[in-house]
Amino acid sequence: xxxxxxxxxxxxxxxxxxxxxxxxxxxxxxxxxxxxxxxxxxxxxxxxxxxxxxxxxxxxxxxxxxxxxxxxxxxxxxxxxxxxxxxxxxxxxxxxxxxxxxxxxxxxxxxxxx
Amino acid sequence: xxxxxxxxxxxxxxxxxxxxxxxxxxxxxxxxxxxxxxxxxxxxxxxxxxxxxxxxxxxxxxxxxxxxxxxxxxxxxxxxxxxxxxxxxxxxxxxxxxxxxxxxxxxxxxxxxx
Numbered sequence: 001x002x003x004x005x006x007x008x009x010x011x012x013x014x015x016x017x018x019x020x021x022x023x024x025x026x027x028x029x030x031x032x033x034x035x036x037x038x039x040x041x042x043x044x045x046x047x048x049x050x051x052x053x054x055x056x057x058x059x060x061x062x063x064x065x066x067x068x069x070x071x072x073x074x075x076x077x078x079x080x081x082x083x084x085x086x087x088x089x090x091x092x093x094x095x096x097x098x099x100x101x102x103x104x105x106x107x108x109x110x111x112x113x114x
Numbered sequence: 115x116x117x118x119x120x121x122x123x124x125x126x127x128x129x130x131x132x133x134x135x136x137x138x139x140x141x142x143x144x145x146x147x148x149x150x151x152x153x154x155x156x157x158x159x160x161x162x163x164x165x166x167x168x169x170x171x172x173x174x175x176x177x178x179x180x181x182x183x184x185x186x187x188x189x190x191x192x193x194x195x196x197x198x199x200x201x202x203x204x205x206x207x208x209x210x211x212x213x214x215x216x217x218x219x220x221x222x223x224x225x226x227x228x
Contacts, residue, residue, distance in 0.1 A: 032215060034216070036219070041221075042221055043118075043120075043205060043219045043220050043221035043222050044157070044205060044207075044219035045219075046216060046218065046219075049216055090156075090157060092157075094215065094217075100162060100169075100170055101147075101159035101162065101170060101172065102149075102157075102159065102217060103159070104156045104157040104158070105156060106155070106156045107156065107157075
C-alpha cells in the first residue's frame with residue numbers, strides 16, 4: 001500500500017542550528033514528492049517538490065530536500081533555522097497524473113528555541 | 115500571487131445539519147480537490163473534480179458528501195447530515211492540470227459538529 005512515514009512527531013532545534021526532517025515513502029511507481037508547511041491558523045504552503053532530474057531540489061525559505069531512491073527517502077533540510085520556521089511540516093507523495101490524490105505523512109512539528 | 119480561498123474560516127453546526135463549504139480555486143486551474151484533517155491526524159484525500167465530474171474519491175467520501183462547481187469560480191463541498199466525526203479542518207486545493215502536477219491549498223475551513 002502507498003504510504004508516507006514521518007518518523008519524528010516533534011523536533012526542537014535552536015535558532016541558527018541546522019535542521020533535517022525525515023520522510024520515507026512506499027510507492028509502487030516513481031512518485032512525485034512534496035514538502036508542505038503549515039503555520040498556525042494557515043493553510044498548506046508548498047515548500048518544494050521533486051518530479052525528476054536532479055535529486056537535490058531547492059525550495060522557498062532556504063529549504064532543500066534530497067530524493068534518495070535507494071532509501072525511499074525525501075528528507076528536508078535547512079542549514080540555519082529561523083524562529084519563523086516553527087510550524088508543522090508535511091511530506092506528501094503523488095502519482096505522475098493530474099487529478100489524483102496526494103498521500104500525506106502525519107507531519108512533524110518543529111519548535112525553534114532561542 | 116494567485117491563491118486558493120475558502121469560506122468560512124470556521125463553522126460550528128449541530129449534528130444532523132447540512133453544511134456547505136466554499137472554495138474559490140486559482141482561476142486558470144482545471145482540477146479541484148477536497149482534503150480533510152481531523153485534529154491530530156494526517157491530511158486525508160476526499161475527492162478530486164475535473165470537467166464537472168468527480169475524477170477520484172476516497173472511501174471517506176460516502177453518500178453524505180457531494181461536490182459541485184455551481185459557477186465559473188466556486189467549488190463547494192456539501193455534507194448532507196453532519197456527524198460528530200465530521201469535525202475537522204477541510205482543505206480545498208487546485209492544480210493546473212499539467213504534467214508537472216502541483217496542488218495549491220487554501221487556508222482551510224475548521225468545521226466543528228456539536
